[in-house]
Amino acid sequence: MGRAAVSAEDNLLKLVEAEEPDENDYRLQEQVGFILRKAHQRHVSIFAAHIADLTPPQFAALAKLRDVGETWQNQLGSLIAMDAATVKGVIDRLKARGFVELSKHEVDKRRLLVNLTAEGRDAIERLIPLAREITQETLAPLSAKEAAIFMKLLAKLA
Amino acid sequence: MGRAAVSAEDNLLKLVEAEEPDENDYRLQEQVGFILRKAHQRHVSIFAAHIADLTPPQFAALAKLRDVGETWQNQLGSLIAMDAATVKGVIDRLKARGFVELSKHEVDKRRLLVNLTAEGRDAIERLIPLAREITQETLAPLSAKEAAIFMKLLAKLA
DNA sequence: TTGATATCATTTGCATACGAATGAATTTCC
């Protein structure tokens, strides 16, 4: 009797409060942000296993310079989704490695031009096949069809 | 004539080398790692817009402590995908904020126990509704059905 | 033309993230 009455009250309470997700629980492991962070971590780890001497952001900078040729630092940053402060550090380290060279824009004196050196071009050409493997291994848990769907949805989200 | 002959040689060469993806181009923007990084960036930005005074890793630590109660630092780290060095920094900052308290494990003297303070519990309870909004906004570019598929595939990948 | 804006780059400060090395405590195994 007592238990049944309490149970009825609980159910009523639940109905009344049912506007909110209601659940008192919150499963961190199911939140998209948490899983995105883990998926990104896993990819970085796979990347490091294939390409030990370069980070993903450094690789991105070289790959994009290969695409577009010489450009100024902030423009490169916007092409690879890095703000000015971040891209500066990346380019500094690539310069120290001899992979890029810097020069001043003749007309617009604000711009710092970045370009691949011969060594940088060799490096990116050599690494691209490894990058293809990295992409494959990252997507390995998915079937080809799943991977295609995932990439489409991920692109929508990014 | 000369051009036609060269073209035929080129085609033959392509067939011979066709084991590799062959393409000389490499589209960074289409690689899963690059898009994962951007999607993660977008989520962090949405998070910050809703919860200004806490980072996603800090939130994750509080949310997980709410789940499992008092536990030792490294265990908490493994539950939220942080290595020992990273979780230490996160917990240090949460302690400085008064959200967690630390104590020594009576039996195993190596363990540093972490637990929510009353203030920490209040904070996480207050923030969870905002976190639900963050999840929704992050997934907003997808329909409900797409979001469900995406979460399933993302979980496979992470 | 000049005053207001905008762009480019740098610097500082803070917060992950992780490899590697270290030391203390515990567990395992012979």
Add this chain to the structure above:
DNA sequence: GGAAATTCATTCGTATGCAAATGATATCAA
């Protein structure tokens, strides 16, 4: 029981990542 291996935590070094402030240059508009 004791040596070896493991676990827990800390520290150091390096590398993103971003907000905010600053200074130099360029562009726009009144």
